[in-house]
Amino acid sequence: MPKLRLDQAPPATLPLRFLLAMPCWGVAGAALLLVDGDTALLTRWYPATLALVHVWTLGILGNAMFGSLLQFLPAAVGVQPRGWQGVPALHALFNLGVLVLVAGLYTQARWPLLTAGVVLPASFLWLGAMTVPGLWAAAGERLLRAGIGLALGFGMLAAVAGGGLALLLGRGIAWPLVAVDAHAGLGVLGWIVLLLATVARVVMPMFQGTGSVPPRVQAIWLAVVTTGLLAAVALHLRHAGDRTLPLAMVAGAASFAFGALWLQRRVPRARHNALFLHWRVGLLALALAALALAAGQGMVAGALGLGVGLPLLVAGMALEIVPFVEWIALRRRVPRGVQLPGVQRLLPDASRRRVLLAQGAAAPLLVAAVLWPMPWLARLAALGQLVAWSVHGYALASALLAGRTFLRRVAQRA
Amino acid sequence: MTSPIELDLRRLPPPLPMQHALDAADALAPGELLTIVAPMLPRPLLMELAQRGFDAEPGEPQADGSVRVQIRRPDDAETPA
Numbered sequence: 305m306p307k308l309r310l311d312q313a314p315p316a317t318l319p320l321r322f323l324l325a326m327p328c329w330g331v332a333g334a335a336l337l338l339v340d341g342d343t344a345l346l347t348r349w350y351p352a353t354l355a356l357v358h359v360w361t362l363g364i365l366g367n368a369m370f371g372s373l374l375q376f377l378p379a380a381v382g383v384q385p386r387g388w389q390g391v392p393a394l395h396a397l398f399n400l401g402v403l404v405l406v407a408g409l410y411t412q413a414r415w416p417l418l419t420a421g422v423v424l425p426a427s428f429l430w431l432g433a434m435t436v437p438g439l440w441a442a443a444g445e446r447l448l449r450a451g452i453g454l455a456l457g458f459g460m461l462a463a464v465a466g467g468g469l470a471l472l473l474g475r476g477i478a479w480p481l482v483a484v485d486a487h488a489g490l491g492v493l494g495w496i497v498l499l500l501a502t503v504a505r506v507v508m509p510m511f512q513g514t515g516s517v518p519p520r521v522q523a524i525w526l527a528v529v530t531t532g533l534l535a536a537v538a539l540h541l542r543h544a545g546d547r548t549l550p551l552a553m554v555a556g557a558a559s560f561a562f563g564a565l566w567l568q569r570r571v572p573r574a575r576h577n578a579l580f581l582h583w584r585v586g587l588l589a590l591a592l593a594a595l596a597l598a599a600g601q602g603m604v605a606g607a608l609g610l611g612v613g614l615p616l617l618v619a620g621m622a623l624e625i626v627p628f629v630e631w632i633a634l635r636r637r638v639p640r641g642v643q644l645p646g647v648q649r650l651l652p653d654a655s656r657r658r659v660l661l662a663q664g665a666a667a668p669l670l671v672a673a674v675l676w677p678m679p680w681l682a683r684l685a686a687l688g689q690l691v692a693w694s695v696h697g698y699a700l701a702s703a704l705l706a707g708r709t710f711l712r713r714v715a716q717r718a
Numbered sequence: 719m720t721s722p723i724e725l726d727l728r729r730l731p732p733p734l735p736m737q738h739a740l741d742a743a744d745a746l747a748p749g750e751l752l753t754i755v756a757p758m759l760p761r762p763l764l765m766e767l768a769q770r771g772f773d774a775e776p777g778e779p780q781a782d783g784s785v786r787v788q789i790r791r792p793d794d795a796e797t798p799a
Contacts, residue, residue, distance in 0.1 A: 379762045510732055510757070575731070628733055632762070636769060640744055647733045 314378070314388035316632035321395045322371030323622045324700055329363025329402070330615070330693025334686045336410070341682030345674045348602060355410040360610045362402040362424070365496055368618035369459075370398065370431060372503065373452070375625050380506050381445050381452070383438035390430070398427040405470060417474030421467040428463035432456050447519055447526070451502025454530055458494025462487055482544045486537045489549050492609070493556045494533050500617055501525070501560045511624060512583065513575040514567040525563075529556045550597055557609065558594035561587045578656030582620025585664055589613030607674045611689075612667040616660075619696055623659060627651035627703040634707050638714050645710055651703035659696045666692040724753040728784050736763050739789070743772055746791040759785045 333356055337344050340352035347353065374391065377383040385391070401423035408416030436456060439449045465487040469479055505522060508514040517525075529552075536552035565587050571580060593609030596602075627650040634644055666688030673685035725742055727735035739754045740763070746752055756763065759776060767774040767789060777786040 378765070382761050513731065577731075631733070631737075632766065635740060635766065646737055 314374075314384065314391070316629045316636070318385075318388060318391050318629075319371035319374040319625060320629060320704075321392065322367045322374070323626055324697075325367040325395070325399055326364050326371075326618070326622060327693045327697030327700065329359055329367065330696065331690060332363060332406075333359035334689035334693060336406075337686035337689060338683055341673075341686055342679040345603065345607070345682050345685075346677055348606065351410050351412055355406045357606065357610060358402065358406055358409060360615065361491060361496070362405070363399075364615050365610075365618060366398065366402065368615075368622060369496065369499055370395075372618065372621055372625065373431070373435065373499075375629065376503060376506075377435060377438070377452070381439070381442060381448050383435065383442050383449075385434040386437055387434055390434070394427060394430050394434070397423060397430070401427050408470065408474065412473070414474050414476075417470045421470035421474060424470070425460075425463045425467035428460045432460050447522055448502060448505065450523075451498060451505070451526055454526065455495055455499035455502060458490050458498060458533070462491035462495050465490060482541050485549055486540055489533060489537055489540070489553055493529070493553045496614055497557050497560055498526070498529060500614070501564075503621075504560075504564055507579075507621065508564065508567055508583075512568065512577070512580045513571045515570065517563065517567070525559065529559075532556070554594045554598045557590055557597075561591035561594060561613075565591065578653050578660060579620045579624055581657070582616050582623070582660050582663075585660065585667075586613045586616030586620065589616065589667065603674050604671065607670050611670050612663075616663055616667075619659065619663065620656075623651065623656045623696075623699060626700045630704055630707040634711060637711060639718070642714055645706070650706045651699060655699050655702065659692075659699050662692040662695040723751070724755070726755045728755055728757045728782075736760065736766075739763050739787075740766060743767060743770075743789050743791070746772075746789070748791050749793045750791055752789045754787050754789065756785050756787060758783050760787065763787070 336352060336356050336359060340350075340356075343350045344352040344356050348357070374385055374388075377385060401420050404416040405420035405424060407413070408418075408420055436453060439453045439456075442449060465483065469483060469487060472479060501522075505517060509516050532552045533556065536548040539546050540549040564583065568580065568584055568587070576584075589608050590613035593605045593607075593613055596608060597605035627647050630650055631644070631647045638644060666685070669681070669685040669688040673682040723742070725738060727738055730738065735754075735756055739756070739760070742752055742754070754760075759779060764774050764776065764787070771792065773790040773792060775788045777788075779785050
């Protein structure tokens with residue numbers, strides 16, 4: 305077994321900045337909905353709606369995926385990101401890209417769109433350059449490496465396609481609608497769902513006590529989703545109005561959601577921790593989103609999938625990762641012999657459940673605001689989102705604060 | 719010097735295996751050995767042990783995925799200045 309090289313090891317806190325940005329974007333999305341409640345949930349083409357969708361997919365989900373990957377790759381696959389010293393700059397570039405894209409989509413202003421059209425693809429390509437060579441060169445964990453590599457590939461494709469669309473809009477050229485759908489399919493199914501399903505292979509048995517999917521089944525699923533998505537995108541680009549792409553998205557998302565719910569069914573109640581419950585509610589919402597998309601209810605599917613289901617899955621993981629990496633950082637800084645508080649002391653399960661409660665209360669409001677579009681209901685949904693993401697951000701911050709307080713006490717005693 | 723200490727951490731939910739393994743490793747005297755049985759190859763643990771100057775040697779994964787790791791605190795004379 306090769307020895308670990310310390311000079312290559314990034315600090316444990318590397319993913320934190322991405323994970324902490326996630327609730328900030330959640331609050332920003334709530335503010336957007338509060339201001340533009342009358343239009344943001346009516347159709348997918350309103351500027352406020354496009355801006356809100358990208359707050360969810362890039363601000364919340366994108367930050368969560370970037371951060372989780374940086375934590376997951378060394379821990380589970382043994383791959384150190386190359387040039388990890390550039391992570392703070394990548395974080396700044398990515399979030400600047402999200403900010404100008406959201407501002408550009410909202411105001412339809414030229415320069416923000418043109419900037420985002422370059423910055424966001426560059427961020428994804430940078431992440432790819434950091435991670436893909438290591439994934440390619442690593443040994444073992446073939447299924448994990450294949451899933452993550454494919455998801456990264458789809459993420460880069462989606463970002464390049466999205467960047468192209470932003471450049472078109474910035475130059476006042478109308479969007480080819482089939483390209484918008486292709487971008488959405490690549491991003492949501494190829495990047496987000498594929499990555500979550502791959503990571504679930506480790507996260508679900510380890511942290512939720514579920515059984516595992518047989519490797520052959522997961523490999524077949526991965527191959528079918530990958531080829532199916534590519535074929536559906538190609539068909540969609542040739543024949544506008546073809547239903548293959550939405551059907552591919554329905555099949556991919558539903559098979560992941562129902563499969564994971566099936567795995568969760570035998571976990572004894574005593575092991576239903578906050579992460580398990582986040583995933584149960586998130587997977588149910590994702591399954592409902594797939595059914596809504598199959599029924600042609602795109603807006604409902606978007607609210608359930610992008611506004612509720614997928615954010616709950618990554619929010620639950622962030623509540624595990626943040627206190628854990630803070631605990632590792634503490635461990636590295638306190639002298640030998642000092643008794644450390646456990647990870648659960650930094651962020652107790654009760655606090656994590658409060659986050660779920662807040663998200664769980666906000667979710668029906670959001671879906672109701674799409675089903676019955678009324679300004680007051682949209683603004684109530686916005687308030688729900690505001691509270692939910694504030695509670696989430698407070699929980700993450702309190703875990704860090706508990707660590708820093710402990711360090712200060714140790715320093716005072718020394 | 720060898721030690722009979724062996725910790726089976728397979729049934730603990732994460733992150734408890736890592737917490738217990740690091741606590742036990744910190745309690746080792748110089749030259750003392752500890753063996754843990756982790757539910758899977760514990761890469762984050764190996765990284766932390768290396769960071770803290772321990773020698774850690776993981777064995778081959780067993781049929782259930784578990785991995786036995788031998789952890790040793792180096793003698794003071796072996797510790798780099």
